[in-house]
Amino acid sequence: MSGSKANENGEHELSSTIGSLTPQEALHLLFPNLSLLSELDRMSIRAGNRIKGMLAGKRRSSTIGGSQEFADYRPYSPGDDVRRIDWNVYGRTGKAFMRQYWDEQELQVSLYVDASRSMAFGEGSMNKQQYALRLAACLGYVALSGDDRLSVRLFRERIVKELQPLHGRVSSPKLFQFLADAMKQLEAENTTYAAEEDFTSLAMPFSTRSALPRRSGSAWVLTDGMFDSGIEETVVSLIAAGQRVVLVHLLSREELEPDLSGELKLIDSELGTAKEVAVGHKLLKEYREAVAAFQSELKRICAERGAVYVFVDTSVPLEVTIRHTLLSSQVLNS
Incomplete structure (x- = not known):
C-alpha cells in the first residue's frame, strides 16, 4: 500500500514505492505541450533586490x-x-x-509546493496538485536556464519531499524527474494519506530553520490557501529570511463557481469531517462572496508585507497563466 511514511525524526515523507520515470517520460508528463519550453527560454525570474550568492x-x-x-x-x-x-x-x-x-x-530561487489533500481537488485535464507541479516545472526551468540556483520543497504539515539545490540548465532533467515522480506518488497516496488533525496552519511546515532558504533570494509558495491561519506568519518568516515572496494562490473552477444544489453532505478533504447542508442560490452567493473576501485578504497581507500575490484559476491553460498572469504580475521578465 502506498502512503506517507515517517522518517527517523518522526516527520512524514512521501513514499518512494513507485518507480522513477525516465527523463523523457518526466518531460512529457510535465509538458504535454513541449513548445512551451522555447517560450520559457526567453523568460527570467524577477529578482528585485534579493541577489546574493557564491556562484x-x-x-x-x-x-x-x-x-x-x-x-x-x-x-x-x-x-x-x-x-x-x-x-x-x-x-x-x-x-x-x-x-x-x-x-x-546567481539568484537563489526557492519553490514551495503544497502537497496537502485539498490540492487533489479539481476536475478536467488536471487538478490543482498537478497544475501546481507543472507550474513549478516551468518556474524551475526558467530559473535554471537563467543560471539561477534552485531548490524545491513539497510540504504538508512538514516538508515531505525536497530536491537538493540545482544550478544550470543541465540540471533540468533532475528537476523534471523530481516533480514528475512526486506527481505520480501523490496521485497514489492522496486516497490513503490522512492529514494530522492540527494541520490547519500554513506556518507549520515553515516553523523550522531547515525549511527556510539559507540565502536571500526569491521564494514562491504555490498553495490553495486552505488553512485556518498561518499565511501571514509564513510570508513574514520568508521575508525575514531575505526573500522576495510570491504567493501563488491556486483555485479550481469548481471552487470558484460550484455547480451544487439540494441536500448534500460536504466532506472536508483535509480532515475528513462532514457537514450536511442545503445548497441554494443564497448559500452559493454567500460562498462566492466569501471566496472573494478571502482573496482580498490574501492580497492585503501580501501588499502590506511587501510580497506579491498572484491568483491562478486552474481551469486556465498553463501556457496562458505563464504568458499573461505571471508576466503581467511582474514576477517574470520576458
Missing part, C-alpha cells in the same frame, strides 16, 4: 565584484591587485586608480 551568474548585483562589466574607479590601496590598475589613467594623472566591475551573481 557566478548572469544577474548584476548591487555589489562590486569580478565580472567584466565596468562599474567605477577607486584610488589604489596597498595590497590591491596591481593588474586592475588602469595604467592609461595613471599615465595621464600620475595617480593609481583601480578599475571596479559589477559582481554578477
Whole structure:
C-alpha cells in the first residue's frame, strides 16, 4: 500500500514505492505541450533586490565584484591587485586608480509546493496538485536556464519531499524527474494519506530553520490557501529570511463557481469531517462572496508585507497563466 511514511525524526515523507520515470517520460508528463519550453527560454525570474550568492551568474548585483562589466574607479590601496590598475589613467594623472566591475551573481530561487489533500481537488485535464507541479516545472526551468540556483520543497504539515539545490540548465532533467515522480506518488497516496488533525496552519511546515532558504533570494509558495491561519506568519518568516515572496494562490473552477444544489453532505478533504447542508442560490452567493473576501485578504497581507500575490484559476491553460498572469504580475521578465 502506498502512503506517507515517517522518517527517523518522526516527520512524514512521501513514499518512494513507485518507480522513477525516465527523463523523457518526466518531460512529457510535465509538458504535454513541449513548445512551451522555447517560450520559457526567453523568460527570467524577477529578482528585485534579493541577489546574493557564491556562484557566478548572469544577474548584476548591487555589489562590486569580478565580472567584466565596468562599474567605477577607486584610488589604489596597498595590497590591491596591481593588474586592475588602469595604467592609461595613471599615465595621464600620475595617480593609481583601480578599475571596479559589477559582481554578477546567481539568484537563489526557492519553490514551495503544497502537497496537502485539498490540492487533489479539481476536475478536467488536471487538478490543482498537478497544475501546481507543472507550474513549478516551468518556474524551475526558467530559473535554471537563467543560471539561477534552485531548490524545491513539497510540504504538508512538514516538508515531505525536497530536491537538493540545482544550478544550470543541465540540471533540468533532475528537476523534471523530481516533480514528475512526486506527481505520480501523490496521485497514489492522496486516497490513503490522512492529514494530522492540527494541520490547519500554513506556518507549520515553515516553523523550522531547515525549511527556510539559507540565502536571500526569491521564494514562491504555490498553495490553495486552505488553512485556518498561518499565511501571514509564513510570508513574514520568508521575508525575514531575505526573500522576495510570491504567493501563488491556486483555485479550481469548481471552487470558484460550484455547480451544487439540494441536500448534500460536504466532506472536508483535509480532515475528513462532514457537514450536511442545503445548497441554494443564497448559500452559493454567500460562498462566492466569501471566496472573494478571502482573496482580498490574501492580497492585503501580501501588499502590506511587501510580497506579491498572484491568483491562478486552474481551469486556465498553463501556457496562458505563464504568458499573461505571471508576466503581467511582474514576477517574470520576458
